Amino acid sequence: MQARFIINNEVIERDIDPDMTLQKFLRKEGYYSVKCGCETSNCGACTVLLDGKPVLSCSTLAARTAGHQIETLEGLQKEAEEIGAYVADEGADQCGFCNPGYIITMIALFRQNEDPDDQTIREWLAGNLCRCTGYEGQIRGFIKYRDARRAG
Amino acid sequence: MIHFENYVRPESFEEAYELNRSFRNVIAGGMMWLHLSDANYDTCIDLCDLGLDKIEEEEDCFRIGAMVSLSDVENNEAMKECFGSAFKDALKHIVGVQFRNGATIGGSICAKLGFSDIITMLLPLECRLIFHKQGEISLEEFLSQKNQRDILKYVLIPKKKVKIAFESVRMTYTDLPVLNVCGVKKEDGFHFAVGARPNIAVLAKEDETVSFGSNQRGSKEYREHLYEVLKKRIKDALEED
Ligand SMILES: Cc1cc2nc3c(=O)[nH]c(=O)nc-3n(C[C@H](O)[C@H](O)[C@H](O)COP(=O)(O)OP(=O)(O)OC[C@H]3O[C@@H](n4cnc5c(N)ncnc54)[C@H](O)[C@@H]3O)c2cc1C
Ligand code: FES
Ligand code: FES
Numbered sequence: 001m002q003a004r005f006i007i008n009n010e011v012i013e014r015d016i017d018p019d020m021t022l023q024k025f026l027r028k029e030g031y032y033s034v035k036c037g038c039e040t041s042n043c044g045a046c047t048v049l050l051d052g053k054p055v056l057s058c059s060t061l062a063a064r065t066a067g068h069q070i071e072t073l074e075g076l077q078k079e080a081e082e083i084g085a086y087v088a089d090e091g092a093d094q095c096g097f098c099n100p101g102y103i104i105t106m107i108a109l110f111r112q113n114e115d116p117d118d119q120t121i122r123e124w125l126a127g128n129l130c131r132c133t134g135y136e137g138q139i140r141g142f143i144k145y146r147d148a149r150r151a152g
Numbered sequence: 153m154i155h156f157e158n159y160v161r162p163e164s165f166e167e168a169y170e171l172n173r174s175f176r177n178v179i180a181g182g183m184m185w186l187h188l189s190d191a192n193y194d195t196c197i198d199l200c201d202l203g204l205d206k207i208e209e210e211e212d213c214f215r216i217g218a219m220v221s222l223s224d225v226e227n228n229e230a231m232k233e234c235f236g237s238a239f240k241d242a243l244k245h246i247v248g249v250q251f252r253n254g255a256t257i258g259g260s261i262c263a264k265l266g267f268s269d270i271i272t273m274l275l276p277l278e279c280r281l282i283f284h285k286q287g288e289i290s291l292e293e294f295l296s297q298k299n300q301r302d303i304l305k306y307v308l309i310p311k312k313k314v315k316i317a318f319e320s321v322r323m324t325y326t327d328l329p330v331l332n333v334c335g336v337k338k339e340d341g342f343h344f345a346v347g348a349r350p351n352i353a354v355l356a357k358e359d360e361t362v363s364f365g366s367n368q369r370g371s372k373e374y375r376e377h378l379y380e381v382l383k384k385r386i387k388d389a390l391e392e393d
Binding site: 001018019021039040041042044047050053054055056058059060061063064105123124125126127128 | 153154155156157158159180182183184187188196198200223244247248249250251253254325326
Protein backbone atom coordinates (compact mmCIF):
# COMPACT_ATOMS: atom_id res chain seq x y z
CA MET A 1 0.00 0.00 0.00
CA GLN A 2 1.12 3.56 -0.74
CA ALA A 3 1.42 5.93 2.27
CA ARG A 4 2.82 9.37 3.09
CA PHE A 5 4.98 9.69 6.20
CA ILE A 6 6.34 12.71 8.08
CA ILE A 7 9.60 11.69 9.74
CA ASN A 8 11.61 14.36 11.56
CA ASN A 9 9.70 16.98 9.52
CA GLU A 10 10.61 15.35 6.22
CA VAL A 11 7.74 14.09 4.07
CA ILE A 12 8.26 10.84 2.20
CA GLU A 13 5.94 8.60 0.20
CA ARG A 14 6.53 4.85 0.28
CA ASP A 15 4.99 1.57 -0.71
CA ILE A 16 4.74 -0.50 2.49
CA ASP A 17 3.45 -3.91 3.52
CA PRO A 18 0.08 -3.44 5.31
CA ASP A 19 1.30 -5.40 8.36
CA MET A 20 4.69 -3.71 8.68
CA THR A 21 5.51 -2.30 12.10
CA LEU A 22 6.74 1.28 12.45
CA GLN A 23 10.00 -0.10 13.88
CA LYS A 24 10.72 -2.22 10.78
CA PHE A 25 9.76 0.66 8.49
CA LEU A 26 11.97 3.22 10.24
CA ARG A 27 14.99 0.92 10.33
CA LYS A 28 14.50 0.14 6.64
CA GLU A 29 14.62 3.88 6.03
CA GLY A 30 17.91 4.09 7.94
CA TYR A 31 16.75 5.38 11.33
CA TYR A 32 18.97 3.07 13.36
CA SER A 33 18.46 4.90 16.68
CA VAL A 34 15.22 2.87 16.73
CA LYS A 35 16.43 -0.38 18.28
CA CYS A 36 15.05 -3.91 17.94
CA GLY A 37 15.02 -5.09 21.54
CA CYS A 38 12.31 -7.48 22.64
CA GLU A 39 9.77 -6.71 19.88
CA THR A 40 7.10 -7.78 22.39
CA SER A 41 6.21 -4.35 23.88
CA ASN A 42 8.36 -4.92 26.96
CA CYS A 43 11.66 -3.03 26.79
CA GLY A 44 11.20 0.51 25.41
CA ALA A 45 14.29 0.30 23.14
CA CYS A 46 12.17 1.02 20.07
CA THR A 47 10.55 4.20 21.47
CA VAL A 48 9.79 7.00 19.00
CA LEU A 49 7.57 10.06 19.30
CA LEU A 50 4.22 9.97 17.53
CA ASP A 51 2.55 13.38 17.51
CA GLY A 52 4.87 14.23 20.40
CA LYS A 53 4.01 11.21 22.56
CA PRO A 54 6.44 8.36 23.20
CA VAL A 55 5.17 5.07 21.75
CA LEU A 56 6.61 1.61 21.13
CA SER A 57 7.34 1.43 17.40
CA CYS A 58 7.61 -2.41 17.52
CA SER A 59 3.91 -2.59 18.40
CA THR A 60 2.65 0.26 16.23
CA LEU A 61 1.42 -0.33 12.70
CA ALA A 62 3.32 1.79 10.20
CA ALA A 63 0.12 2.19 8.15
CA ARG A 64 -1.65 3.83 11.07
CA THR A 65 1.07 6.46 11.49
CA ALA A 66 0.77 7.77 7.91
CA GLY A 67 0.22 11.53 7.97
CA HIS A 68 1.19 11.83 11.65
CA GLN A 69 4.37 13.46 13.00
CA ILE A 70 7.01 10.81 13.68
CA GLU A 71 10.21 11.81 15.51
CA THR A 72 13.29 9.67 16.06
CA LEU A 73 16.48 10.54 17.87
CA GLU A 74 18.11 11.38 14.51
CA GLY A 75 15.86 14.45 14.40
CA LEU A 76 16.46 15.39 18.04
CA GLN A 77 20.23 15.54 18.12
CA LYS A 78 20.60 18.80 20.05
CA GLU A 79 18.25 17.78 22.87
CA ALA A 80 19.71 14.26 22.89
CA GLU A 81 23.28 15.51 23.28
CA GLU A 82 22.28 17.84 26.11
CA ILE A 83 20.44 15.17 28.13
CA GLY A 84 22.82 12.37 27.13
CA ALA A 85 25.78 14.26 28.58
CA TYR A 86 24.26 13.97 32.07
CA VAL A 87 23.76 10.22 31.61
CA ALA A 88 27.39 9.84 30.48
CA ASP A 89 28.61 11.87 33.49
CA GLU A 90 26.97 9.30 35.77
CA GLY A 91 28.66 6.41 33.94
CA ALA A 92 25.20 5.07 33.27
CA ASP A 93 25.84 3.54 29.85
CA GLN A 94 27.54 0.20 29.55
CA CYS A 95 26.66 -1.34 26.15
CA GLY A 96 24.46 1.69 25.41
CA PHE A 97 21.77 -0.29 23.57
CA CYS A 98 18.97 1.01 25.79
CA ASN A 99 20.19 4.60 25.66
CA PRO A 100 18.18 5.94 22.66
CA GLY A 101 14.93 4.66 24.21
CA TYR A 102 15.75 6.32 27.52
CA ILE A 103 16.76 9.64 26.01
CA ILE A 104 13.80 10.01 23.68
CA THR A 105 11.39 9.14 26.51
CA MET A 106 12.99 11.83 28.68
CA ILE A 107 12.85 14.37 25.85
CA ALA A 108 9.10 13.74 25.69
CA LEU A 109 8.73 14.08 29.46
CA PHE A 110 10.64 17.37 29.66
CA ARG A 111 8.66 18.79 26.75
CA GLN A 112 5.42 17.96 28.54
CA ASN A 113 6.51 18.77 32.07
CA GLU A 114 9.30 21.33 32.49
CA ASP A 115 10.01 20.41 36.09
CA PRO A 116 9.08 16.79 36.81
CA ASP A 117 9.62 15.48 40.34
CA ASP A 118 11.83 12.42 41.01
CA GLN A 119 8.81 10.11 41.21
CA THR A 120 7.52 11.26 37.82
CA ILE A 121 10.95 10.67 36.26
CA ARG A 122 11.00 7.14 37.69
CA GLU A 123 7.44 6.42 36.53
CA TRP A 124 8.26 7.57 32.98
CA LEU A 125 11.29 5.29 32.89
CA ALA A 126 9.44 2.22 34.19
CA GLY A 127 8.92 0.95 30.62
CA ASN A 128 12.62 1.15 29.65
CA LEU A 129 14.63 -1.96 30.44
CA CYS A 130 18.42 -2.04 30.71
CA ARG A 131 20.19 -5.40 30.81
CA CYS A 132 23.57 -4.02 31.93
CA THR A 133 23.09 -1.44 34.67
CA GLY A 134 21.01 -1.22 37.81
CA TYR A 135 19.02 1.77 36.48
CA GLU A 136 20.26 4.11 39.21
CA GLY A 137 22.91 5.76 36.97
CA GLN A 138 20.37 6.76 34.34
CA ILE A 139 17.93 8.02 36.94
CA ARG A 140 20.66 10.07 38.66
CA GLY A 141 21.60 11.54 35.29
CA PHE A 142 18.07 12.62 34.46
CA ILE A 143 17.51 14.07 37.95
CA LYS A 144 20.75 16.08 37.61
CA TYR A 145 19.64 17.29 34.18
CA ARG A 146 16.35 18.42 35.78
CA ASP A 147 18.25 20.15 38.60
CA ALA A 148 20.52 21.93 36.11
CA ARG A 149 17.46 23.22 34.26
CA ARG A 150 15.99 24.42 37.57
CA ALA A 151 19.18 26.29 38.36
CA GLY A 152 18.95 27.89 34.90
CA MET B 153 4.19 -11.83 14.70
CA ILE B 154 0.73 -11.23 13.25
CA HIS B 155 0.34 -11.15 9.45
CA PHE B 156 -2.37 -9.71 7.24
CA GLU B 157 -2.71 -8.86 3.57
CA ASN B 158 -4.92 -5.76 3.74
CA TYR B 159 -5.33 -2.78 6.02
CA VAL B 160 -8.70 -1.03 6.04
CA ARG B 161 -10.03 2.03 7.87
CA PRO B 162 -13.82 1.70 7.74
CA GLU B 163 -15.86 4.88 7.39
CA SER B 164 -18.85 3.53 9.29
CA PHE B 165 -19.54 1.11 12.15
CA GLU B 166 -21.66 -1.02 9.83
CA GLU B 167 -18.75 -1.37 7.42
CA ALA B 168 -16.45 -2.37 10.31
CA TYR B 169 -19.05 -4.81 11.64
CA GLU B 170 -19.59 -6.48 8.27
CA LEU B 171 -15.84 -6.88 7.73
CA ASN B 172 -15.46 -8.33 11.21
CA ARG B 173 -18.09 -11.04 10.58
CA SER B 174 -15.38 -13.05 8.84
CA PHE B 175 -12.97 -15.06 10.98
CA ARG B 176 -10.32 -14.17 8.41
CA ASN B 177 -10.38 -10.53 9.53
CA VAL B 178 -9.41 -8.85 12.78
CA ILE B 179 -10.02 -5.54 14.57
CA ALA B 180 -6.99 -3.54 15.69
CA GLY B 181 -7.12 -1.64 18.97
CA GLY B 182 -3.66 -0.49 19.98
CA MET B 183 -2.25 -3.80 18.59
CA MET B 184 -0.18 -4.26 21.77
CA TRP B 185 -1.57 -7.69 22.50
CA LEU B 186 -2.63 -8.58 18.99
CA HIS B 187 0.76 -8.11 17.38
CA LEU B 188 2.18 -10.89 19.56
CA SER B 189 -0.12 -13.44 17.91
CA ASP B 190 1.19 -15.70 15.14
CA ALA B 191 -2.08 -15.70 13.23
CA ASN B 192 -2.51 -14.91 9.53
CA TYR B 193 -5.49 -12.75 8.60
CA ASP B 194 -6.84 -11.32 5.38
CA THR B 195 -7.71 -7.87 6.65
CA CYS B 196 -6.85 -5.72 9.62
CA ILE B 197 -9.76 -3.43 10.50
CA ASP B 198 -8.54 -0.16 12.01
CA LEU B 199 -11.27 1.79 13.83
CA CYS B 200 -9.16 4.95 14.04
CA ASP B 201 -11.37 7.05 11.72
CA LEU B 202 -14.62 6.44 13.63
CA GLY B 203 -14.27 9.19 16.25
CA LEU B 204 -13.75 6.78 19.16
CA ASP B 205 -10.78 8.65 20.64
CA LYS B 206 -12.60 10.98 23.06
CA ILE B 207 -13.59 10.96 26.73
CA GLU B 208 -16.87 12.83 27.15
CA GLU B 209 -18.26 13.86 30.51
CA GLU B 210 -22.04 13.48 30.53
CA GLU B 211 -24.44 14.29 33.34
CA ASP B 212 -24.41 10.82 34.88
CA CYS B 213 -21.40 9.09 33.35
CA PHE B 214 -18.09 9.29 31.50
CA ARG B 215 -18.42 8.09 27.91
CA ILE B 216 -15.08 6.74 26.77
CA GLY B 217 -14.50 5.88 23.11
CA ALA B 218 -13.07 2.39 22.56
CA MET B 219 -9.93 3.81 20.91
CA VAL B 220 -9.02 6.10 23.84
CA SER B 221 -5.53 5.22 25.10
CA LEU B 222 -4.93 3.95 28.64
CA SER B 223 -2.78 7.07 29.22
CA ASP B 224 -5.69 9.35 28.40
CA VAL B 225 -7.90 7.42 30.85
CA GLU B 226 -5.21 7.64 33.54
CA ASN B 227 -4.63 11.38 33.08
CA ASN B 228 -8.18 12.66 32.50
CA GLU B 229 -8.73 15.47 35.02
CA ALA B 230 -12.52 15.07 35.35
CA MET B 231 -12.14 11.34 36.01
CA LYS B 232 -9.45 12.02 38.61
CA GLU B 233 -11.84 14.38 40.36
CA CYS B 234 -14.55 11.73 40.47
CA PHE B 235 -12.49 8.59 41.22
CA GLY B 236 -9.37 10.00 42.91
CA SER B 237 -6.15 8.17 42.14
CA ALA B 238 -7.83 4.79 41.57
CA PHE B 239 -7.34 4.70 37.77
CA LYS B 240 -3.73 5.76 38.07
CA ASP B 241 -3.18 3.12 40.76
CA ALA B 242 -4.66 0.47 38.48
CA LEU B 243 -2.90 1.48 35.26
CA LYS B 244 0.55 2.65 36.38
CA HIS B 245 1.99 -0.87 36.46
CA ILE B 246 1.04 -1.69 32.88
CA VAL B 247 4.47 -1.83 31.22
CA GLY B 248 5.27 1.87 30.86
CA VAL B 249 4.15 5.26 29.60
CA GLN B 250 4.98 4.37 25.97
CA PHE B 251 2.88 1.22 26.14
CA ARG B 252 -0.09 3.00 27.71
CA ASN B 253 0.05 5.67 24.99
CA GLY B 254 -0.61 2.88 22.49
CA ALA B 255 -2.94 0.43 24.25
CA THR B 256 -6.65 1.27 24.04
CA ILE B 257 -9.42 0.81 26.58
CA GLY B 258 -11.50 -1.07 23.97
CA GLY B 259 -8.72 -3.56 23.19
CA SER B 260 -8.01 -3.97 26.89
CA ILE B 261 -11.62 -4.98 27.56
CA CYS B 262 -12.20 -7.03 24.40
CA ALA B 263 -9.05 -9.11 24.91
CA LYS B 264 -10.73 -10.46 28.12
CA LEU B 265 -7.35 -11.14 29.70
CA GLY B 266 -7.51 -12.95 33.05
CA PHE B 267 -4.81 -10.73 34.55
CA SER B 268 -6.35 -7.48 33.30
CA ASP B 269 -6.01 -4.65 35.80
CA ILE B 270 -8.45 -2.58 33.73
CA ILE B 271 -11.29 -5.10 33.86
CA THR B 272 -10.77 -5.55 37.62
CA MET B 273 -10.90 -1.77 38.03
CA LEU B 274 -14.04 -1.29 35.91
CA LEU B 275 -16.16 -4.14 37.31
CA PRO B 276 -17.14 -2.66 40.70
CA LEU B 277 -17.87 0.70 39.02
CA GLU B 278 -20.83 -0.97 37.28
CA CYS B 279 -19.38 -0.04 33.95
CA ARG B 280 -21.52 -0.56 30.82
CA LEU B 281 -20.46 -1.18 27.23
CA ILE B 282 -22.06 -0.04 24.01
CA PHE B 283 -21.61 -2.38 21.06
CA HIS B 284 -22.64 -1.71 17.48
CA LYS B 285 -25.15 -4.60 17.20
CA GLN B 286 -25.86 -5.72 20.76
CA GLY B 287 -26.34 -2.18 22.06
CA GLU B 288 -25.75 -1.54 25.76
CA ILE B 289 -24.75 -4.40 28.08
CA SER B 290 -22.97 -4.61 31.41
CA LEU B 291 -19.25 -5.42 31.52
CA GLU B 292 -20.13 -8.44 33.66
CA GLU B 293 -22.47 -9.79 30.97
CA PHE B 294 -19.84 -9.19 28.27
CA LEU B 295 -17.26 -11.18 30.20
CA SER B 296 -19.60 -14.18 30.37
CA GLN B 297 -20.42 -14.12 26.61
CA LYS B 298 -18.82 -16.15 23.82
CA ASN B 299 -17.17 -14.03 21.11
CA GLN B 300 -20.00 -12.17 19.33
CA ARG B 301 -17.66 -10.53 16.78
CA ASP B 302 -19.35 -7.24 17.60
CA ILE B 303 -17.69 -3.81 17.62
CA LEU B 304 -17.22 -2.12 20.98
CA LYS B 305 -17.90 1.59 20.56
CA TYR B 306 -18.06 3.13 24.03
CA VAL B 307 -17.37 2.35 27.67
CA LEU B 308 -19.75 4.08 30.09
CA ILE B 309 -18.58 4.64 33.65
CA PRO B 310 -21.31 5.90 36.01
CA LYS B 311 -20.32 9.09 37.84
CA LYS B 312 -21.51 7.83 41.21
CA LYS B 313 -19.59 9.27 44.12
CA VAL B 314 -18.16 6.00 45.37
CA LYS B 315 -15.01 5.47 47.35
CA ILE B 316 -12.80 3.12 45.42
CA ALA B 317 -9.37 1.58 45.97
CA PHE B 318 -7.18 -0.70 43.85
CA GLU B 319 -4.38 -3.00 44.98
CA SER B 320 -2.23 -5.55 43.19
CA VAL B 321 0.73 -7.79 43.94
CA ARG B 322 3.45 -8.18 41.30
CA MET B 323 6.96 -9.61 41.35
CA THR B 324 8.34 -6.39 39.87
CA TYR B 325 6.83 -2.95 39.30
CA THR B 326 5.73 -3.63 35.71
CA ASP B 327 5.25 -7.40 35.78
CA LEU B 328 1.85 -8.99 35.23
CA PRO B 329 -0.12 -9.15 38.48
CA VAL B 330 -0.12 -12.23 40.69
CA LEU B 331 -3.46 -10.95 41.97
CA ASN B 332 -5.38 -7.70 41.60
CA VAL B 333 -8.33 -6.49 43.66
CA CYS B 334 -10.51 -3.40 43.38
CA GLY B 335 -12.94 -2.51 46.15
CA VAL B 336 -15.79 -0.06 46.65
CA LYS B 337 -17.77 0.79 49.73
CA LYS B 338 -21.54 0.80 49.22
CA GLU B 339 -24.46 1.14 51.60
CA ASP B 340 -24.66 -2.64 52.00
CA GLY B 341 -20.94 -3.05 52.63
CA PHE B 342 -17.78 -3.68 50.65
CA HIS B 343 -17.82 -5.05 47.11
CA PHE B 344 -14.68 -6.40 45.45
CA ALA B 345 -13.58 -7.36 41.97
CA VAL B 346 -10.82 -9.96 41.96
CA GLY B 347 -8.66 -10.55 38.89
CA ALA B 348 -5.59 -12.57 37.90
CA ARG B 349 -7.09 -15.45 39.91
CA PRO B 350 -5.52 -16.34 37.34
CA ASN B 351 -8.86 -16.43 35.51
CA ILE B 352 -10.87 -13.38 34.49
CA ALA B 353 -12.06 -11.06 37.25
CA VAL B 354 -15.23 -11.75 39.20
CA LEU B 355 -17.31 -9.66 41.60
CA ALA B 356 -17.76 -10.72 45.23
CA LYS B 357 -19.18 -9.26 48.41
CA GLU B 358 -16.95 -9.26 51.46
CA ASP B 359 -18.03 -12.65 52.82
CA GLU B 360 -18.53 -14.41 49.46
CA THR B 361 -16.13 -17.15 48.39
CA VAL B 362 -13.88 -16.53 45.39
CA SER B 363 -12.26 -19.42 43.55
CA PHE B 364 -8.56 -19.29 42.72
CA GLY B 365 -6.18 -21.39 40.65
CA SER B 366 -2.44 -21.82 40.14
CA ASN B 367 -0.07 -20.75 37.40
CA GLN B 368 3.64 -19.91 37.21
CA ARG B 369 3.06 -16.58 38.99
CA GLY B 370 1.48 -18.08 42.08
CA SER B 371 -0.31 -21.05 43.57
CA LYS B 372 -4.00 -21.26 44.44
CA GLU B 373 -3.10 -21.23 48.14
CA TYR B 374 -0.86 -18.17 47.80
CA ARG B 375 -3.59 -16.31 45.95
CA GLU B 376 -6.12 -17.21 48.67
CA HIS B 377 -3.72 -15.75 51.20
CA LEU B 378 -3.06 -12.62 49.12
CA TYR B 379 -6.77 -12.01 48.63
CA GLU B 380 -7.24 -11.59 52.39
CA VAL B 381 -4.22 -9.25 52.54
CA LEU B 382 -5.41 -7.05 49.65
CA LYS B 383 -8.98 -6.99 50.97
CA LYS B 384 -7.70 -5.69 54.30
CA ARG B 385 -5.54 -3.02 52.64
CA ILE B 386 -8.47 -1.87 50.54
CA LYS B 387 -10.87 -1.77 53.49
CA ASP B 388 -8.33 0.23 55.49
CA ALA B 389 -7.93 2.68 52.60
CA LEU B 390 -11.69 3.05 52.13
CA GLU B 391 -12.33 3.59 55.82
CA GLU B 392 -9.45 6.04 56.25
CA ASP B 393 -11.28 9.37 56.04
C1 LIG C 1 4.02 -7.15 27.41
C2 LIG C 1 2.63 -6.88 27.91
C3 LIG C 1 2.40 -6.66 29.25
C4 LIG C 1 1.10 -6.40 29.72
N1 LIG C 1 0.90 -6.19 31.06
C5 LIG C 1 -0.33 -5.92 31.52
C6 LIG C 1 -0.59 -5.70 32.91
O1 LIG C 1 0.31 -5.74 33.76
N2 LIG C 1 -1.87 -5.43 33.29
C7 LIG C 1 -2.90 -5.36 32.38
O2 LIG C 1 -4.03 -5.10 32.79
N3 LIG C 1 -2.69 -5.57 31.08
C8 LIG C 1 -1.45 -5.86 30.61
N4 LIG C 1 -1.26 -6.10 29.28
C9 LIG C 1 -2.44 -6.01 28.37
C10 LIG C 1 -2.63 -4.57 27.90
O3 LIG C 1 -2.99 -3.73 28.96
C11 LIG C 1 -3.75 -4.34 26.87
O4 LIG C 1 -4.91 -4.70 27.48
C12 LIG C 1 -3.63 -5.13 25.67
O5 LIG C 1 -2.37 -4.87 25.11
C13 LIG C 1 -4.74 -4.83 24.65
O6 LIG C 1 -4.87 -3.46 24.31
P1 LIG C 1 -4.80 -2.98 22.78
O7 LIG C 1 -5.51 -1.69 22.62
O8 LIG C 1 -3.40 -3.02 22.32
O9 LIG C 1 -5.68 -4.10 22.03
P2 LIG C 1 -5.34 -5.03 20.78
O10 LIG C 1 -4.16 -5.87 21.06
O11 LIG C 1 -5.31 -4.23 19.54
O12 LIG C 1 -6.68 -5.91 20.74
C14 LIG C 1 -6.98 -6.86 21.74
C15 LIG C 1 -8.23 -7.66 21.28
O13 LIG C 1 -9.40 -6.84 21.30
C16 LIG C 1 -10.01 -6.77 20.00
N5 LIG C 1 -10.52 -5.40 19.87
C17 LIG C 1 -9.81 -4.26 19.99
N6 LIG C 1 -10.62 -3.18 19.92
C18 LIG C 1 -11.88 -3.66 19.73
C19 LIG C 1 -13.16 -3.04 19.58
N7 LIG C 1 -13.32 -1.72 19.63
N8 LIG C 1 -14.24 -3.84 19.41
C20 LIG C 1 -14.10 -5.20 19.37
N9 LIG C 1 -12.91 -5.84 19.52
C21 LIG C 1 -11.83 -5.08 19.69
C22 LIG C 1 -8.91 -7.15 19.02
O14 LIG C 1 -9.41 -7.69 17.83
C23 LIG C 1 -8.13 -8.17 19.85
O15 LIG C 1 -8.76 -9.42 19.79
C24 LIG C 1 0.01 -6.37 28.80
C25 LIG C 1 0.24 -6.59 27.43
C26 LIG C 1 1.52 -6.85 26.98
C27 LIG C 1 1.72 -7.05 25.51
S1 FES D 1 11.56 -3.57 20.96
FE1 FES D 1 9.71 -2.49 21.26
S2 FES D 1 9.37 -2.64 23.39
FE2 FES D 1 11.14 -3.87 23.08
S1 FES E 1 23.56 -0.19 29.02
FE1 FES E 1 23.35 -2.14 28.09
S2 FES E 1 21.18 -2.40 27.98
FE2 FES E 1 21.42 -0.58 29.08
